[in-house]
Amino acid sequence: MSASSIAGVDAFGDLFRGVRAQGSLFGSSTLTAPWSLRFVDGAPLTLCTVLDGAGWLVPEGHPPEHLAAGDTVIVQGPAPFGFVDAIGPGAVRVEPVDCGAFCATPEQGGTRHRLGWNDGGPPGATGATTLVVGAYPVRGEIGRRLLDALPGVLRIDPDGTAGAVRDLLAAEVAVDAPGQQVVLDRLLDWLLVCCLRAWFDRPGGAPPAWYTAHHDPVVGHALRLLHAEPAAPWTVAELACRAGVSRATLAKRFTDLVGEPPLTYLTRWRMTLAADLLTERAQATVAEVARTVGYSDAFGFSAAFKRVRGVAPSEFRRSPVGEAT
Numbered sequence: 001m002s003a004s005s006i007a008g009v010d011a012f013g014d015l016f017r018g019v020r021a022q023g024s025l026f027g028s029s030t031l032t033a034p035w036s037l038r039f040v041d042g043a044p045l046t047l048c049t050v051l052d053g054a055g056w057l058v059p060e061g062h063p064p065e066h067l068a069a070g071d072t073v074i075v076q077g078p079a080p081f082g083f084v085d086a087i088g089p090g091a092v093r094v095e096p097v098d099c100g101a102f103c104a105t106p107e108q109g110g111t112r113h114r115l116g117w118n119d120g121g122p123p124g125a126t127g128a129t130t131l132v133v134g135a136y137p138v139r140g141e142i143g144r145r146l147l148d149a150l151p152g153v154l155r156i157d158p159d160g161t162a163g164a165v166r167d168l169l170a171a172e173v174a175v176d177a178p179g180q181q182v183v184l185d186r187l188l189d190w191l192l193v194c195c196l197r198a199w200f201d202r203p204g205g206a207p208p209a210w211y212t213a214h215h216d217p218v219v220g221h222a223l224r225l226l227h228a229e230p231a232a233p234w235t236v237a238e239l240a241c242r243a244g245v246s247r248a249t250l251a252k253r254f255t256d257l258v259g260e261p262p263l264t265y266l267t268r269w270r271m272t273l274a275a276d277l278l279t280e281r282a283q284a285t286v287a288e289v290a291r292t293v294g295y296s297d298a299f300g301f302s303a304a305f306k307r308v309r310g311v312a313p314s315e316f317r318r319s320p321v322g323e324a325t
Contacts, residue, residue, distance in 0.1 A: 010224050011210045011269075012200075015146040016193065035085050035129075042078035043135035044147060047192050049073075051170045053129025058082040062153045072156045072166060072195055076147060083131060132169060134188035140276040149208045154199050162194040210265075213257040218243050222254060226266050230273060231294035236262055270294055271308040274301070278317045286313045 039046060048057065049072040057065040057073055059081040065073060067083075075081055138147060156162055169187045172180060200207035214220040221243045226234065239262055240250035254262045270293040277289045284292075290301035305313045 010214055010220075011227055012197070012214065014227050015142060037083040037131070038080060039075075039082070039133075039135075040080040041135060042080070044077045044138040044143065045136040045150075045192075046075045046077065046081075047072065047134045047136070047188060047195070048075065048083065049132050049166055049169065049191065051130040051132060051166075051173060055129050055131070056084050056087045057153075058084060058087065059153050065153065065155060070163065070166060072162065072191070074150070074154050074156070074192070074195060074199075076150055076152050085129070130173070132173060132184075132188070134185075134192065136192065140279070141272045142276055145272060149200075149211070150196070154195075156195040156198055160194075160198055162191060162198050165191045165194055209257060209259045213254075216253070216257055218245055218250065219254050219257045222250060222262060223258075223265075226262070226269065230266065230270055231292065233294070234263065234266060267304055268308055271305055274305060274313065275309060275316060278313055289313065 048067070050067045050069055052069055054066065054068045057067055057075070059065075059075055060079040064087050067073060138144075165187060169184070169191060172183050172187060199205065200211050210223065214223060222239045225239060225242055236251055237247045240247040243250055245253075251261060254265070258265055260268075274289050274293045277284065277292060278286075281289070286302065287298040290296075290298045293301070295301035295304070302313055305311075305316070309316055311319065
């Protein structure tokens, strides 16, 4: 595989397989106090960005977050959370009502939630609050790897690329044009990736080792190779040759930065891919899944899967975890 063809393949990008907004519900009505929205769909990941006005995000198990225009927050489910105009003893609450058939389900990449508001005028009016929401049905073991790297609630400052995408989103919400929902869905996807990248890269942050390692020219290249061709018959010597360093240099540098040797990382990633294949492809045999992730021997694959996942592939497929994936 050429260098240009692996440029877009990496450990971070791989986590977004299947993470797409489609038919996401967005609120572009003017909200005037008192108002409240309660999100009860249980989506694994929900992105909320305020275009105009302000309000309070109230997640379960976390302190309230005040959001002003331009602020973006990503909330990890499945616990419900609220977005209200005010908090405290004097706050007036509006009884939520079911939005029914007008909501997209989490399986469609949208969000089903309860909301109540008083519509007080056109967007941009004094005191108006506009909230855009995208809910993401993050599934499987690959998706779990992404969720495990995130806190329950993360907040992104409205600057850099994420801020520019948010501005594009605001401009699209303000118009009524053909294909608008497609544009909104893709902008929400773009904003999600930019926000998570900005959060991992923030000063003083503690991103996963596999993310930080991508900044290293040697280890980053090796990681991209492993994710571009996970089923290839990799050896440390071949990886080192492709990365332009000695075998010893790659082995040490990779272990220091990622926290485990290259082939151990590869085995764990292959088992993550295999776990999703076992649940997504009900008709595929264990031997077929084994070949897909680089094992010609089903017995060797089963032994590796049990060593990494704790159960045999057939048991994983029948387990509640496998069924729910």
